[in-house]
Amino acid sequence: MRESFFRSMTWLHTWVGLLVCWLLFLIFFAGTASFFRHEISLWAQPATHHLPHYDSTQQNETVKKSIERFQDIAPNAESWRVEMPTERRPSLLLMYSEKPAEGERRGKRHSEYLDPVTLEALPEFRETRGGNFFYRLHFDLHYMNAITARWIVCFATLFMLIALISGVVIHKRIFKDLFQFRNGKGLRSWLDAHNVSSVVALPFHIMITYTGLVTLIFMLLPQPAEQRFEDTKTLRAERYPFLAATPETGQPLKSIALDTALDHYFTNSGDAPLRRIVISSPGDASATIKLYANAQRAVQDDPPSWMYSAASGELLKTHNVTLSGAENLYGGMIALHTGRLAEPLLRWLYFVAGLAGCAMIATGAVMWAKRLRQKLKGDDKPGVGLRLVESLNLGTIMGLPAATAMFFYANRLLPTELVGRADKEVLAFFVTWGVFTLAALFKSDRLAWLLSAKVNAIVWGLLPVVNMLTTDGNLVSYLINGQWVLFGFDVMAIGIAIGFLVQAKKLGNTKAAPATPRRQAKREVNA
Amino acid sequence: MPSRDNTNNKAILYRAEVLARFFIAIFGGYYVTVLASSLLALTLPTPRLDALLYALTTGIVFYAIVFIWVFGCRSFKKVFLGMIGLLCILYGTLTHFGGSL
Amino acid sequence: MEWLTFLLCLLAFMGFAVAKPNHYKEVFGTRPKGNITNQLTIASWLCLGGSLALALKTQGAYGSLEFIGYMTLAVLLLVAIFATKPSYFRSLFYLVIIGILLSTLYWIIF
Known part of the structure; x- marks a missing residue:
């Protein structure tokens, strides 16, 4: 269409990128935050x-106590489920669902968070979505049907993939000026920042985009599955053999052969600690025990799992213990995307790469607007399109961090007994974002950017203070007690605040220099 | 003689072509992906679940290639006819092996 | 171990950086002479390969993920240096060499 392949790829890169950049920024932003999903949840739950x-040497004990507790409180449940504490989630989660009532597909579900040692309920447990909010936000969006949202996200992600590929094609000299960042040179600097943030984490960007599509692939491409599988039920049964229901016998179960099952598990699972225990129809002689291993650093998403008869303790089935090549490929891709395997060091690397992704999208969007603005001659009025892009840029790029901070404020400041508390936290997030975007529609010049940077710096900077006033911990006590996650959270908030301060200072400096917009633009061109 | 009308027409034609290319790339690309990965899922000589997983994990590559081709190819006629041809061939092969959409 | 992997990776990218005439001039003040550029590039690839091999040997597939992260970190660090104070490059070079020696010693001893 254009004169050359190179030119048409440049064109494609620009437009495909611009069309979905704000949605992509939201996805990348929330996705990057969800690398610290459990850490955010921990912070959100004082x-x-x-x-x-x-201490994972205690797990045998913990499992037994949990089962005893279930026998007390819900002997006739449909199923019991124990989520073991992990490095990242210190509480023990017990869940059970009741037998479905007449005409219902699913029984009522109950869940409780407990102290893993004493098995006492945690006091003052507040209703919050914590890190799960960001996790869900990055593929389910919010206030809309989840399936529709996922299709929208898939569409944006496909465009992202195209933008990435065309970006690589047009950046002929990818390694030539790899380390080039020319500071304070107007448009040139934005281009450099865009290139640097793309190139430094290019393997990550491509990986996360591609594997992101793979996580939703069964929805995106349902047809291949229909070729050799009769229906989705057969497919599910083959993918998750544990789901096949064992018919109930009607005989009561005398005792659960938990010890036999655990013994077998610990001799056969290597050193992997338990991650989850599920006991189905625990009152009936047909009951089964399912033990799921914590796959730890293995590049595998579905945990290796063992299923035993609860009556005899004999092994019935295993799943994901040995994987075929295809399962390795698929599971490996999902594992790479979710990063559940990552231990702190790698988790931080994931986070840095995610931030680079956010920066890549943000600088790309800003650059588009700057370039168009520079082309304006004399007293030309900027068109509606340009104004809209500028507003959305400001509203999204500066609004989302502020909205996230407000989400955390809501978590600390809303009364714990408030009804629908979790939804109100989410509301605080969206209201803040909405306010930023609306304000940006009126004004999106340098002054507005400066103001939003200052607002962001203030809200993030005050977050540790509010945390100190509303909980019994603070930066110093975290340091002394070695509560590194909470310490990291506060340091992070301060770091973000400093980042916004630096930005505010830069924006303020350029403004202080007496230059009319035109002269300034000219200077940028010359530079 | 390059009149104003002429350039206007050209601009409209250009926009129409861009829209058409987007349409072809998005939907054509999607159906090429669907057909190609269905074909893989159907014909790979592995157990059926493995074949499916291989097909799904590699499927998106087709989409990317087709999308880039639709915008990289200079002649619109080539893109249009090529896409129709590709879809026909893939659909024919799929039905030949007993698959269906 | 992680340190050695990262430092080797950083050293490799430092080599790639000064293999570019522009950056070479920023650091050393002169244009690169002869085929030093080629030699630097080859040495850097060797370092990078060593870093990847080390990551794979000690951590397997997980190590390759860390390795990718290290590349990101290394380049970010170098970009920051070239954007602010290219003269720090030399100091960084000495630090990296010392770091590599120390972490190799640590590796051999323990």
């Missing part, structure tokens, strides 16, 4: 702050 680091 009741769990003082739980000691879980």
Whole structure:
């Protein structure tokens, strides 16, 4: 269409990128935050702050106590489920669902968070979505049907993939000026920042985009599955053999052969600690025990799992213990995307790469607007399109961090007994974002950017203070008690605040220099 | 003689072509992906679940290639006819092996 | 171990950086002479390969993920240096060499 392949790829890169950049920024932003999903959840739940680091040599004990508790409180449940404490989630989660009532597909579900050692309920447990909010936000969006949202996200991600590929094609000299960042040179600097943030984490960007599509692939491409599988039920049964229901016998179960099952598990699972225990129809002789291993650093998403008869303790089935090549490929891709395997060092690397992704999208969007503005001659009025892009840029790029901070404020400041508290936190997030975007529609010049940078710096900077006033911990006590996650959270907030301060200073400096917009633009061109 | 009308027409034609290319790339690309990965899922000589997983994990590559081709190819006629041809061939092969959409 | 992997990776990218005439001039003040550029590039690839091999040997597939992260970190660090004070490059070079020696010693001893 254009004169050359190179030119048409440049064109494609620009437009495909611009069309979905704000949605992509939201996805990348929320996705990057969800690398610290459990850490955010921990912060959001002060009741769990003082739980000691879980000692996994205690797990046998913990499982037994949990089962005893279930036998007390829900002997006739449909199923029991124990989520074991992990490095990242110190509390013990017990869940059970009741038998479905007449005409219902699913029974009522109950869940409780407990101290893993004493098995006492945690005091003052507040209703919050914590890190799960960001996790869900990055593929389910919010206030809309989840399936529609996922299709929208898939569409944006496909465009992202195209933008990445065309970006690589047009950046002929990818390694030539790899380390080039020319500071304070107007448009040139934005281009450099865009290139640097793309290139430094290029393997990550491509990986996360591609594997992101793979996580939703069964929805995106349902047809291949229909070729050799009769229906989705057969497919599910083959993918998750544990789901096949064992018919109930009607005979009561005398005792659960938990010890036999655990013994077998610990001799056969290597050193992997338990991650989850599920006991189905625990009152019936047909009951089964399913033990799921914590796959730890293995590049595998579905945990290796073992299923035993609860009556005899004999092994019935295993799943994901040995994987075929295809399962390795698929599971490996999902594992790479979710990063559940990552231990702190790698988690931070993931986070840095995610931030680079956010920066890549943000600088790309800003650059588009700057370039168009520079082309304006004399007293030309900027068109509606340019104005809209500028507003959305400001509203999204500066609004989302502020909205995130407000989400955290809501978590600390809303009364714990408030009804629908979790939704109100989410509301605080969206209201803040909405306010930023609306304000940006009126004004999106340098002054507005400066103001939003200052607002962001203030809200992030005050977050540790509010945390100190509303909980019994603070930066110093975290340091002394070695509560590194909470310490990291506060340091992070301060770091973000400093980042915005630096930005505000830069924006303020350029403004202080007496230059009319035109002269300034000219200077940028010359530079 | 390059009159104003002429350039206007050209601009409209250009926009129409861009829209058409987007349409072809998005939907054509999607159906090429669907057909190609269905074909893989159907014909790979592995157990059916493995074949499916291989097909799904590699499927998106087709989409990317087709999308880039639609915008990289200079002649619109080539893109249009090529896409129709590709879809026909893939659909024919799929039905030949007993698959369906 | 992680340190050695990262430092080797950083050293490799430092080599790539000064293999570019522009950056070479920023650091050393002169244009690169002869085929030093080629030699630097080859040495850097060797370092990078060593870093990847080390990551794979000690951590397997997980190590390759860390390795990718290290590349990101290394380039970010170098970009920051070239954007602010290219003269720090030399100091960084000595630090990296010392770091590599120390972490190798640590590796051999323990």
